[in-house]
Amino acid sequence: MPAATLDEVVALCKRRGLIFPASEIYGGIANTYDYGHYGVLLKRNVSDLWWKAMIQERDDIVALDSAIIQHPRTWEASGHLAGFSDPLVQCLGKCKRRFRLDTLQEEAEARGEDPETVKCPVCGGDLTEPRAFNLMFQTTIGPVQEDGSTVFLRPETAQGIFLDFKTTLSFARKKPPFGIAQIGKSFRNEITPANFIFRTLEFEQMEMEFFVPPDEAQQWYEYWCQERLNWYTRLGIRSENLRLRPHDPEELSHYSSGTSDVEYLYAGTWRELEGVANRGNFDLTQHSEYSGKNLEYKDPQTGEGYLPHVIEPAAGLGRTVLALLCDAYDEDEIGGEKRTVLRLHPSVAPVKVAVLPLLRKDGHPEKAREIYLELRKRMSTEYDEGGNIGKRYRRQDEIGTPYAVTVDHQTLEDGTVTLRDRDSLTQERIPVEGIADELEGRVTNRT
Structure with a gap:
């Protein structure tokens, strides 16, 4: 929603x-x-x-x-x-604030009130006669x-x-x-x-x-x-x-x-x-x-x-x-916890792919950096190794990143990574070889 x-x-x-x-x-x-x-x-x-x-x-x-x-x-x-002006009114009451008269009248009409008798919306005071404000x-x-x-x-x-x-x-x-x-x-x-x-x-x-x-x-x-x-x-x-x-x-x-x-x-x-x-x-x-x-x-x-x-x-x-x-903002629940997510279309998303090492040891960061350096030549990519993997996923969800690539122990064994989808939350194993072509295709063709 x-x-x-x-x-x-x-x-x-x-x-x-x-x-x-x-x-x-x-x-x-x-x-x-x-x-x-x-x-x-x-x-x-x-x-x-x-x-x-x-x-x-x-x-x-x-x-x-x-x-x-x-x-x-x-x-x-x-x-x-000569004519690029708005009708300016000022409160005669306590606050002395200035307002656009036409805006106050539109808001009064929306509330079912008489637009000709509007008062100051801050303190309720009377308003001056309108004058043109360039x-x-x-x-x-x-x-x-x-x-x-x-x-x-x-x-x-x-x-x-x-x-x-x-x-x-x-x-x-x-x-x-x-x-x-x-x-x-x-x-x-x-x-x-x-x-x-x-x-x-x-x-x-x-x-x-x-x-x-x-x-x-x-x-x-x-x-x-x-x-x-x-x-x-x-x-x-x-x-x-x-x-x-x-x-x-x-x-x-x-x-x-x-x-x-x-x-x-x-x-x-x-x-x-x-x-x-x-x-x-x-x-x-x-x-x-x-x-x-x-x-x-x-x-x-x-x-x-x-x-x-x-x-x-x-x-x-x-x-x-x-x-x-506004259109991309959404909230859902994962494992009993509320998640805020921007479901931005990949064409406008600030970051297309995040590369995340599961651990900050055992060769995970080195392999993740290698993948990151390859991907960033083709698309907007971010490398993140701070905090636990769940918090890093949530951060990427909140900035609208459609995909996350996670490097783990299996990556070092068989050359595959976990690819997480922001919207469906599905995770699948894909090979590191050819990963730039694969992700570029997904980003380009995602509806």
């Missing part, structure tokens, strides 16, 4: 060093997190699989890594400078703050792609329909960041802008909605915990003719995992106007120019990691 509460996942992540609060020795900063060794490997596996789906397995998308700090006019053209982080270029030196950390990765659209056309040898993809950090000064790594001040986006002829926009929008939903099931997330939810008309951005969210059932609550939007030609139109540059694509056969429409699948890397952790 997936995690019943987010607290269970948070505790496991802290205990095993996957993800933990940043700056913790100084008390931390609200919703900033560091990824430890296994968290880094998990996140890297997800981003590699996204690149594989976008670039390696297709010939109509190219890669980009745009700058975090763009020209300030970028955010005027995109509308972020979410962009502002900074300056140069040694002194002066006119013209103000810049912003990007709140999304999309605008860098739009700015580089014409440049990419000049060398990529592509024509619409084609896409530009990138993974990168974005920054949002959230009023009330919450829910672990679901909403944080800095986060990584996996974003692709797919440029299409205007009359093909709807069919590509429908295609990418389904394609992105399917990608999550290929990561091992259970289909019953995923859904595609089209936005109601009142939810749509002014430039969007259609937006759908891929949602995941996070600990009993449906939340956005990825958005797929039909953005029309709004962005290229805005940047053409503000820059004075012609961003039209000119068809070499007809000579006609047009601004492509854009289909945008935009996913959060941290949200994907969180969905995988």
Whole structure:
């Protein structure tokens, strides 16, 4: 069963060093997190699989890594400078805390209460009238703050792609329909960041802008909605915990003719995992106007120019990691003892195979190291000889390692090892000879 509460996942992540609060020795900063060794490997596996789906397995998308700090006019053209804000309210009671009014109203509606009469959720005090709070982080270029030196950390990765659209056309040898993809950090000064790594001040986006002829926009929008939903099931997330939810008309951005969210059932609550939007030609139109540059694509056969429409699948890397952790979290019982296990698909598991000597003597460590050194050339492998074998199995279960190879006395006699399966708990003897091929096949073909 997936995690019943987010607290269970948070505790496991802290205990095993996957993800933990940043700056913790100084008390931390609200919703900033560091990824430890296994968290880094998990996140890297997800981003590699996204690149594989976008670039390696297709010939109509190219890669980009745009700058975090763009020209300030970028955010005027995109509308972020004027309109990228949340409704901020502050408690007039004892606690003086600040909140997003729309979030408080959504929570009140979910409880069956009147959203127009919300109070402070901490102390029950009255709230101020809402005011617009811009979410962009502002900074300056140069040694002194002066006119013209103000810049912003990007709140999304999309605008860098739009700015580089014409440049990419000049060398990529592509024509619409084609896409530009990138993974990168974005920054949002959230009023009330919450829910672990679901909403944080800095986060990584996996974003692709797919440029299409205007009359093909709807069919590509429908295609990418389904394609992105399917990608999550290929990561091992259970289909019953995923859904595609089209936005109601009142939810749509002014430039969007259609937006759908891929949602995941996070600990009993449906939340956005990825958005797929039909953005029309709004962005290229805005940047053409503000820059004075012609961003039209000119068809070499007809000579006609047009601004492509854009289909945008935009996913959060941290949200994907969180969905995988929630979906893989499980508890069962072995020999009367509770076991916590992450049933991660091998494609995303931080470690694919653990090599464990049964004893720290009698030649077991030497043979286990030999096997470990062979396996790590082919896959992410870990060697562990600390503690009894049962505790080492439990540790590997908690970080999601699908297989464990144990070296024992019989290994030295007949050249076989015990192979333990994380999920079924079956143990079988397999020969050391050819073990890398055998395990690579199991990892690759495991469903």
